[in-house]
Amino acid sequence: MKGRYEKIGTILILLLPSLFVFKGGYLQEVTGYVYLFLIQGYVAWFLFFKSGQPFFGYSVTMAIGAYATIVLTEMFQWPLFVSIFIGAVLATVIAVIMFLSTSRARGFYVSMASFLLAILFPKLIEALQPITGGRSGLYFGGLTALVGYKTLYLLVIFLTAAIVAFFLWIMGTKTGRILTLISENDRLTQTVGLNTRKYKILAYSIAGFISGFGGALYVNYTGFISSVDIEVFTTLYIFFIPLIGGSKVFYGPVLGALFVILIPELLVPVERYLRIFFGLIFILVIVLLPEGLAPNIQKLLRKMNPKRA
Amino acid sequence: MSEPILEVSGLTACYGMISALKGIGFYVNDNEIVGIVGPNGAGKTTLLESIAGSMHIKEGQINFLGHQIERWPVLKRRQLGLMLVPQEGNIFPLMSVKKNLEVSVILSNRAKKEELIDRVYKLFPVLWEKRRQIANTLSGGQQKMLAVGIGIASNAKVMLIDEPSIGLAPKLVTKLFETLKKIKEDTRTTIVLSEQNIKVLNIADRLFGLEAGEIRFDEKTENLSRDVVKDLYLGSIS
Amino acid sequence: MILNGIITGLIMGGILSLPVLGVAVIYGITGIPNFAIGVIGVFGGFLTWYFLSFNMGIAILVGVVFCFAIGYIIQRILLTPISERGGDSTLFFIVTVSLGFVFEGLMRAIFPRPSISLALPRIGTINIAGVTVEGFKIFALLFALGTLVIIRLLEEHTEIGKSWQATSQNLKLAKLIGIKTNRVFSIASGIGCALACVGAIFWGSLYNLNLMTGWDLGFLGFIIAVVGGIGNIWGGIISALIMGMVMSFSGYLLGGMWQSVILYFIVILVLIVAPKGILGSERSL
Ligand SMILES: Nc1ncnc2c1ncn2[C@@H]1O[C@H](COP(=O)(O)OP(=O)(O)OP(=O)(O)O)[C@@H](O)[C@H]1O
Numbered sequence A: 001m002k003g004r005y006e007k008i009g010t011i012l013i014l015l016l017p018s019l020f021v022f023k024g025g026y027l028q029e030v031t032g033y034v035y036l037f038l039i040q041g042y043v044a045w046f047l048f049f050k051s052g053q054p055f056f057g058y059s060v061t062m063a064i065g066a067y068a069t070i071v072l073t074e075m076f077q078w079p080l081f082v083s084i085f086i087g088a089v090l091a092t093v094i095a096v097i098m099f100l101s102t103s104r105a106r107g108f109y110v111s112m113a114s115f116l117l118a119i120l121f122p123k124l125i126e127a128l129q130p131i132t133g134g135r136s137g138l139y140f141g142g143l144t145a146l147v148g149y150k151t152l153y154l155l156v157i158f159l160t161a162a163i164v165a166f167f168l169w170i171m172g173t174k175t176g177r178i179l180t181l182i183s184e185n186d187r188l189t190q191t192v193g194l195n196t197r198k199y200k201i202l203a204y205s206i207a208g209f210i211s212g213f214g215g216a217l218y219v220n221y222t223g224f225i226s227s228v229d230i231e232v233f234t235t236l237y238i239f240f241i242p243l244i245g246g247s248k249v250f251y252g253p254v255l256g257a258l259f260v261i262l263i264p265e266l267l268v269p270v271e272r273y274l275r276i277f278f279g280l281i282f283i284l285v286i287v288l289l290p291e292g293l294a295p296n297i298q299k300l301l302r303k304m305n306p307k308r309a
Numbered sequence B: 001m002s003e004p005i006l007e008v009s010g011l012t013a014c015y016g017m018i019s020a021l022k023g024i025g026f027y028v029n030d031n032e033i034v035g036i037v038g039p040n041g042a043g044k045t046t047l048l049e050s051i052a053g054s055m056h057i058k059e060g061q062i063n064f065l066g067h068q069i070e071r072w073p074v075l076k077r078r079q080l081g082l083m084l085v086p087q088e089g090n091i092f093p094l095m096s097v098k099k100n101l102e103v104s105v106i107l108s109n110r111a112k113k114e115e116l117i118d119r120v121y122k123l124f125p126v127l128w129e130k131r132r133q134i135a136n137t138l139s140g141g142q143q144k145m146l147a148v149g150i151g152i153a154s155n156a157k158v159m160l161i162d163e164p165s166i167g168l169a170p171k172l173v174t175k176l177f178e179t180l181k182k183i184k185e186d187t188r189t190t191i192v193l194s195e196q197n198i199k200v201l202n203i204a205d206r207l208f209g210l211e212a213g214e215i216r217f218d219e220k221t222e223n224l225s226r227d228v229v230k231d232l233y234l235g236s237i238s
Numbered sequence C: 001m002i003l004n005g006i007i008t009g010l011i012m013g014g015i016l017s018l019p020v021l022g023v024a025v026i027y028g029i030t031g032i033p034n035f036a037i038g039v040i041g042v043f044g045g046f047l048t049w050y051f052l053s054f055n056m057g058i059a060i061l062v063g064v065v066f067c068f069a070i071g072y073i074i075q076r077i078l079l080t081p082i083s084e085r086g087g088d089s090t091l092f093f094i095v096t097v098s099l100g101f102v103f104e105g106l107m108r109a110i111f112p113r114p115s116i117s118l119a120l121p122r123i124g125t126i127n128i129a130g131v132t133v134e135g136f137k138i139f140a141l142l143f144a145l146g147t148l149v150i151i152r153l154l155e156e157h158t159e160i161g162k163s164w165q166a167t168s169q170n171l172k173l174a175k176l177i178g179i180k181t182n183r184v185f186s187i188a189s190g191i192g193c194a195l196a197c198v199g200a201i202f203w204g205s206l207y208n209l210n211l212m213t214g215w216d217l218g219f220l221g222f223i224i225a226v227v228g229g230i231g232n233i234w235g236g237i238i239s240a241l242i243m244g245m246v247m248s249f250s251g252y253l254l255g256g257m258w259q260s261v262i263l264y265f266i267v268i269l270v271l272i273v274a275p276k277g278i279l280g281s282e283r284s285l
């Protein structure tokens, strides 16, 4: 397998920023943030683009992981790791329920139902203000208090790399190939005699679990979450991470996460205009670069360095 | 003989990797009925759709009334006087017969409109009887007549009709073909029709034989031997 | 209280039927689900609010015309080209939602307040079976119903209306007989957005408009239109009125915060349970 070294290389590169821990400060903080969204980006890459499941509830699964962790540890005094685990399981359950309940409907309805759930969820958080803090949010010591900020940063880096490695691995297995088949032609896969429903449930479970776990990690790292963080915009934002980077290639989400997180960091003074900016970028990407950045960057590299190609 | 009013040269068209037309040359003279014959999958529909502009072509020229129209959108070709009655989806299914005809005269001026619709009703009295009925509740044959009626109502200089006889009873086919001939004579319309029915020999001035995306012959009808055409290019339905 | 709730529900439903009609016009004619129309409509509502102190008539005109223009332009330069390249519903979903975020962002950036309410002149009160109702609310309801009837008449009896129907029933044939289908699309999109704007203006003068209202109107409008059956105007009105009742009573019983939670919950349930629409739709998804 030729792609193998490239994949291992990608994972190693993903591990490199752990060196930032020596420098600390802003660079480290932003990198951790990029990685937390990278996890979600890979979930979208896996579920939407590789398995062909029209799901738009990434902010919901992420939020469930995050809020469950806080509520269980702070209110019910459960041990942190148990809470994180339960949070991830809850996110899995929601994702699978979403799939099962919409499995009779056609693709577009599933997109819409999950997107509506993404609109509903922050409203629910606000309605549950006494527990969740609503708009004003909740603060959370969690792992930061337990292991310290630097260790947590390293943990985020390593876990992200491990999750990415897991996704790359699973797409190479038989399960992954069947999911690819399902995304290309669902009917045909069924007629071949495969139980596609089982594989789809598996895909939703994996995606839900990792997204929920990523959400738990997120709130441990940032130490704060409010309904504003999980607004419906977030789900689109996550969805576009693989799309902008290039959904066909395995390192697409990496490029995409760099793009969607770093650009706003560079554009701090115009934060007011962020939605306009992203909305336009999203539309432009779909219209002009439906393959995402990756193939175009490759083309550019080839142009600059014709001998390598 | 005068210049052809419609001339196609070097026409190539593809569906993905499959090429359906491989460099076709084709022409139509003024006030002619031209038949395109060929087995299923020969490329008849593809040729007609390419001329009308609803199919994107890869290469080739289409000249109509002295204009190079191969890059023109459907609408512009229509305004110049080309009209296609497609093989399928050739009526507005949820409108009444009357309304179907009323929208089809959209490009004509007010006085002409009534005249055109009247002409259709005269040619197809059954459409007049059923004028209030919703189009998709008509029988298959009646729907076909409505489709041709829409073509006639559009008052085009050149009318392209894709397999008008398919699904019609033999008697109706004869009648439809007579009607087409009458239209040609009365209104000096030029008609191009793709056909698999042998009766096309009775009305066409010339026939083009199309097979596997290539032109096999181009002959005046009187020079053609019935049996050769029948065996090679037409279905067994007669 | 029950009568009060019913009347409030009728009025909410009536106003809601305007964006529903907008969705139905756009989706019925172009086949493109546009989720941005609510946000665009509310943007128009904000514009009207901005110019209101200047002159009411002009302010309303500015909002409505602006929305029509925006609808026309986005259809022309963005949505029609994408559909010609063969875009599917999911793609349009993503594109129009992104578009919605652009307009939401513009609202945040341009207008000084994130939540407004429009002070349109009131027209006294009317007494119905012991319940006092503001005349303006009745006016809003009648206006909405009148618009529905007018659109319906236009569609049935004018040349333009017929070419709309033709375009929605058989796009290819419509092109072949010489209808300027791209223009039909653009106008339909413009009208849809303008209707959403009128809906937003009424909504904003009876309740209030904020950055999320646009999404609510857009998505609720879409679901109601689907449930009622796209192209089935009466189905649309009935389901709009039912949704209005649901909103009104959930507002009474549960209070503001929970109202929209319940609403979205119901909407998701409807999507799951009856994806083909309750009265059956011609253009099923
Ligand atoms: N939408 C399509 N996608 C792929 N291939 C197509 C498509 N339409 C036609 N073809 C292919 O192009 C070739 C020509 O088809 P076309 O429809 O022009 O034939 P035809 O002569 O009209 O046949 P028929 O008499 O059955 O209508 C055929 O081989 C057909 O399989």
Ligand SMILES: [Mg+2]
Residues within 6 Å of the ligand: B044, B045, B046, B087, B162, B163
């Ligand atoms: Mg054919």
